[in-house]
Amino acid sequence: MTITANWSYPTAIKFGAGRIKELADHCKAVGMKKPLLVTDRGLSTMAITKEALDILDAAGLGRAMFAEVDPNPTDRNLEAGVKAFRDGGHDGVVAFGGGSGLDLGKAVAFMAGQTRPVWDFEDIGDWWTRANSDGIAPIVAVPTTAGTGSEVGRASVITNSETHTKKVIFHPKFLPSVTICDPELTVGMPKVITSGTGMDAFAHCLEAYSSPFYHPMSQGIALEGMRLVKEFLPRAYRDGTDIEARANMMSAAAMGAVAFQKGLGAIHSLSHPVGAIYNTHHGMTNAVVMPPVLTFNRPAIEAKIASAAAYLGIEGGFDGFFDYVLRLREELGVPDKLSALGVGTDRIDEMAAMAIVDPTAGGNPVELTLDAAKRLFVECI
Ligand SMILES: NC(=O)c1ccc[n+]([C@@H]2O[C@H](COP(=O)([O-])OP(=O)(O)OC[C@H]3O[C@@H](n4cnc5c(N)ncnc54)[C@H](O)[C@@H]3O)[C@@H](O)[C@H]2O)c1
Numbered sequence: 001m002t003i004t005a006n007w008s009y010p011t012a013i014k015f016g017a018g019r020i021k022e023l024a025d026h027c028k029a030v031g032m033k034k035p036l037l038v039t040d041r042g043l044s045t046m047a048i049t050k051e052a053l054d055i056l057d058a059a060g061l062g063r064a065m066f067a068e069v070d071p072n073p074t075d076r077n078l079e080a081g082v083k084a085f086r087d088g089g090h091d092g093v094v095a096f097g098g099g100s101g102l103d104l105g106k107a108v109a110f111m112a113g114q115t116r117p118v119w120d121f122e123d124i125g126d127w128w129t130r131a132n133s134d135g136i137a138p139i140v141a142v143p144t145t146a147g148t149g150s151e152v153g154r155a156s157v158i159t160n161s162e163t164h165t166k167k168v169i170f171h172p173k174f175l176p177s178v179t180i181c182d183p184e185l186t187v188g189m190p191k192v193i194t195s196g197t198g199m200d201a202f203a204h205c206l207e208a209y210s211s212p213f214y215h216p217m218s219q220g221i222a223l224e225g226m227r228l229v230k231e232f233l234p235r236a237y238r239d240g241t242d243i244e245a246r247a248n249m250m251s252a253a254a255m256g257a258v259a260f261q262k263g264l265g266a267i268h269s270l271s272h273p274v275g276a277i278y279n280t281h282h283g284m285t286n287a288v289v290m291p292p293v294l295t296f297n298r299p300a301i302e303a304k305i306a307s308a309a310a311y312l313g314i315e316g317g318f319d320g321f322f323d324y325v326l327r328l329r330e331e332l333g334v335p336d337k338l339s340a341l342g343v344g345t346d347r348i349d350e351m352a353a354m355a356i357v358d359p360t361a362g363g364n365p366v367e368l369t370l371d372a373a374k375r376l377f378v379e380c381i
């Protein structure tokens with residue numbers, strides 16, 4: 001058997017409590033003189049954001065911020081951000097926040113140097129080669145949630161505000177030059193965001209681990225990522241100031257995103273249309289649809305999940321793992337059905353059609369047909 005694959009591993013990561021202090025040094029090291037800090041509306045008024053701007057300002061890099069960013073950021077947010085970047089004469093982006101701030105920040109740095117519309121760079125085939133890669137501004141990423149792993153990813157998820165679809169935009173240079181993982185920044189997350197983002201990290205590891213593609217490095221990382229979530233997410237949820245738990249969840253989040261180079265699956269394929277149409281929280285949506293997708297995939301992953309269960313110290317093979325997921329969800333206050341997140345049954349056909357063409361569907365270990373997607377939505381809602 002001949003094995004061929006393309007593997008890319010992440011960016012330089014500066015990991016540790018208090019390391020946000022190094023922000024200005026890293027910006028300067030990658031050549032920034034006038035960075036634009038991009039974050040979401042909610043974070044724009046928080047103390048951690050003010051502190052980051054103070055650090056930039058004190059080092060002579062100014063305190064420019066763009067924060068017209070919605071959760072599940074849109075092409076409109078992107079257009080406004082690119083305008084702010086160009087009008088302000090900026091030369092780099094500090095992408096600051098949860099997945100929303102990080103993704104939009106990365107996309108602003110990318111689009112600042114492009115003339116084609118963003119949809120031309122969707123993660124399809126080699127579309128990314130259409131980009132003018134010299135025009136991409138450097139990015140320093142600072143995650144403030146522990147879930148998406150966007151800080152070590154080469155993609156950005158942008159919602160098309162006209163069609164209400166979530167599109168994955170890809171370019172190798174979306175990868176930040178430097179990422180600062182400072183767990184102290186995540187201490188103020190509300191419980192519902194701690195659980196939702198933590199379950200996103202878990203979903204990344206679980207789906208990467210379950211996907212059928214060949215990527216043994218990611219396989220190992222996914223497995224250890226699940227173990228970290230198992231040990232530390234309930235702790236971080238119970239006591240948000242538990243820095244050891246927060247730090248390990250930050251690792252798990254980055255590991256999930258590194259691992260999902262191996263593929264994602266139907267948890268994400270179902271979650272993307274729900275998030276695009278109902279604006280639900282991405283990780284929380286994943287957590288709700290996780291058990292039905294596990295059951296759907298069972299014929300293809302039963303043995304694999306049994307090995308994972310053994311590694312995680314869970315007895316009972318696949319069934320034991322399934323029960324563990326149910327208990328974890330309960331412990332983290334995750335609702336059982338999507339209806340609790342405001343999702344109705346009236347748009348199932350449309351969402352199922354979107355789910356099967358979502359780029360993540362190809363990584364699901366069992367083929368996600370239109371019928372299957374409809375049935376799964378009925379069960380999840
Ligand atoms: N690029 C990728 O690879 C990737 C992977 C998964 C998800 N995503 C995308 O990421 C987005 C979701 O990101 P998220 O789950 O991190 O949520 P988010 O960025 O939307 O943040 C959720 C909420 O938490 C608040 N918040 C963030 N950090 C905080 C802190 N430290 N203290 C208090 N409040 C805080 C924000 O203001 C916001 O209101 C979605 O758009 C999703 O599609 C991207």
Ligand SMILES: [Fe+2]
Binds near residue numbers: 148282
């Ligand atoms: Fe995700």
